[in-house]
Amino acid sequence: MDDLELALGTSDLAAQLALAHYAAGVTVSVKADGSPVTEADRAVERLLRDELSGARPGDAFFGEEFGELGESDRVWILDPIDGTNYFSRGDPNWRIQVALEINGITEVAVVTAPALGIRWWATRGGGAFESPWPLAEPRRLEVSSTDARVVALGNRLPMARPPASPLPLVELVRGEIDAFLVERYYKWDHAPWILIVEEAGGRFTNPVGTNTGDQGGGLYSNARLHPRLLALLGYPEGGGVQKDC
Numbered sequence: 001m002d003d004l005e006l007a008l009g010t011s012d013l014a015a016q017l018a019l020a021h022y023a024a025g026v027t028v029s030v031k032a033d034g035s036p037v038t039e040a041d042r043a044v045e046r047l048l049r050d051e052l053s054g055a056r057p058g059d060a061f062f063g064e065e066f067g068e069l070g071e072s073d074r075v076w077i078l079d080p081i082d083g084t085n086y087f088s089r090g091d092p093n094w095r096i097q098v099a100l101e102i103n104g105i106t107e108v109a110v111v112t113a114p115a116l117g118i119r120w121w122a123t124r125g126g127g128a129f130e131s132p133w134p135l136a137e138p139r140r141l142e143v144s145s146t147d148a149r150v151v152a153l154g155n156r157l158p159m160a161r162p163p164a165s166p167l168p169l170v171e172l173v174r175g176e177i178d179a180f181l182v183e184r185y186y187k188w189d190h191a192p193w194i195l196i197v198e199e200a201g202g203r204f205t206n207p208v209g210t211n212t213g214d215q216g217g218g219l220y221s222n223a224r225l226h227p228r229l230l231a232l233l234g235y236p237e238g239g240g241v242q243k244d245c
Contacts, residue, residue, distance in 0.1 A: 179225055
């Protein structure tokens, strides 16, 4: 079983468990950092860790709910339920996010939205794809080649408009918008999407000029528009593949 196959199969199991909690309803509590959490978040991350460690016993983990475990050049980055607020109120716009980082570079990314019946995934050098979930015939994703439409949080970019959906990155990789500025969140929120956007032909640059997801946010856009928007934001030009420090 290769790493993508493992990530897809493990995400399927996690999606089924999450859907069971979603159908039953959950109670939300607040973590020390002020973010919401439910028993479903913890149960799904436990399942992901158990399944992945069973198949790859030497790998390490970095997850939203249980932090870091192990030391290895291979690290699975887990966000068991991205969008807990949506999940807890019965809104289908939540996702299970799995990424594999090897020697500091994300190589595999799988994002599953089981309540919407959609999945996105990418491998480095292998392209980015979207398909119905459970897995069916995929279509390859490609960002736009225009510079006429921009979506952003706040008012820091020209031609900005409010996001049209709960996850504008999906619009970006479908070529429906040209850029999206994110100014917060954590590595587990960004890790899979950076690879998916890059493999769809786009770019991501964080405020220090690299493409890692550990700087709280950054600019996602198509390659044509990216340098101009970096200059407008005052971000250093960069965005090449970088190893995390």
